[in-house]
Amino acid sequence: MLSLAAHADWSIDPRKRWLTIARRGTTGWHLTAPRLVGEVATLRTRLVREAAGGAVALGADLPIGLPRAYAAIRPEADFLQFLRRLGGLPGFFTVCARLDEIGPDRPFYPARGVAGMTRLSHALALGLADASALSRDCDRATAERPAGAPLFWTLGANQSGKAAIAAWQSLILPALLHGTPANRVGLRLWPFEGAFRSLLAPGSVALAETYPAEALRHLGIRLRGSKRRQADRRASAAALMAAADRQAAVPDNAMRRAMLDGFGADAAGEDRFDSVVGVLCVLNVLAGRRPDTAPADPWIQRWEGWVLGQTALPVKPGASPTMSVKLATSPALPGVPA
Known part of the structure; x- marks a missing residue:
């Protein structure tokens, strides 16, 4: 049973790695204010503990795959x-x-x-x-x-290379290699092991790549100005709350204050903003509003990976700019509004 959805906005700098969590309730989701990711090596274990042994759906803004x-x-x-x-x-x-x-x-x-x-x-x-x-x-x-x-x-x-290095070394590889008693929590990688929702299993973490610029469009949020400016983030509060409402996600008081404040005046404000956009993107996919599969291209499914919920294909020279790929979508999870 799915108990927790989360999103980590990643960075090479630990001070700019922020995590937002949505806990499953009887009528929807409870959104908590962004917090620092903390020690990467124990992140999977901590998430499963918070999920009380349930499944965890985790998105992260980092490359997962190879060209x-x-x-x-x-x-x-x-x-x-x-x-x-x-x-x-x-x-x-x-x-x-x-x-x-x-x-x-x-x-x-x-x-x-x-x-x-x-x-x-x-x-x-x-x-x-x-x-x-x-x-x-x-x-x-x-x-x-x-x-x-x-x-x-x-x-x-x-650049995304150094952020990928930090995540692959400390988050992904320990789960796939020999492991230690402290990090034996299962990790399943989307889309290499199947559709995202099919990877959700008790006591394990399903990890998918996200892209905030993509997620904003999935959620229908048009950010005017720059996410690096607190005033522009603050101006998007109503749209962000509306997007949360569409996911049946209720912000706690700290989250509501953060949204209305534009996530703070410091340099990490944009990272906190992205972590919230990311978790709403994950919830949107879990509800079946966006596909949880990748294009049926063997290179993408075996090697390159994909961005969660993306349907638009890359613009090729001479190609129509409106091309998009239709992806199969598995049924929404029970109890999650579609």
Whole structure:
């Protein structure tokens, strides 16, 4: 039985990793105010404990999967097998400082800013055809939202590489490898192991990738201005509360105050905002309003992964900007309003 839905807005900086939780009640969900993720190694165990042994649906704003052009040069059969073999690649997560250090077993770059470095040079050093080969399909721009950053790039405000390193090392790999008594809680990865709702099992965590810019559109929230500004976040409070109401999610007093305040004036305000948008995205999928499956492309389902609830396909050169993919949706969970 599903007891808990949660979303972690991820970052390389622990001070900017925020978690929002929705607890299942008899008539809907109870939303609690965002809090820091805390120790990553114990996150799964803590979530299952809060769920009283029930299933946990967890979304996280981080890449879960590999670009297909890179996957094509790997010897493993799929992403899950690749993850299980990372224990034999001790240098994989070491970010390269120079192009001549880059290779299939050390793909992350650059360790620091260097004059003349480009994503094209990064791709070529990896043996890929061009810079676009660094991106997964779900990283690419759609008619509905801008592109996300490629997985292996580790420089700039929009980079996702170092955040992925932190999550893969401390959250995902311990659950898939040998584990310890402190972190033996099961973790199932969407979409590599099936439809999201099919992965929900007592005492385990189903983890799916999210993208806040995508989730805002799923929820019908149009943020005017910038989420980095408290005033603009504050102006979206009514839309955010309406989105919560559509999910039968009732904010507690602390959450309501946070929404009305725009999630604070400090630099982590945008992260708290994203964590709330993310958990509402998860609830939207659980209710069956958005698909819990990925496109029927073997590369996506076995290697690249997908963004939870996304239906818009990436815009290809010369393609119609209104293309979208129709995905099968499993029935809504019992007791969750559709």
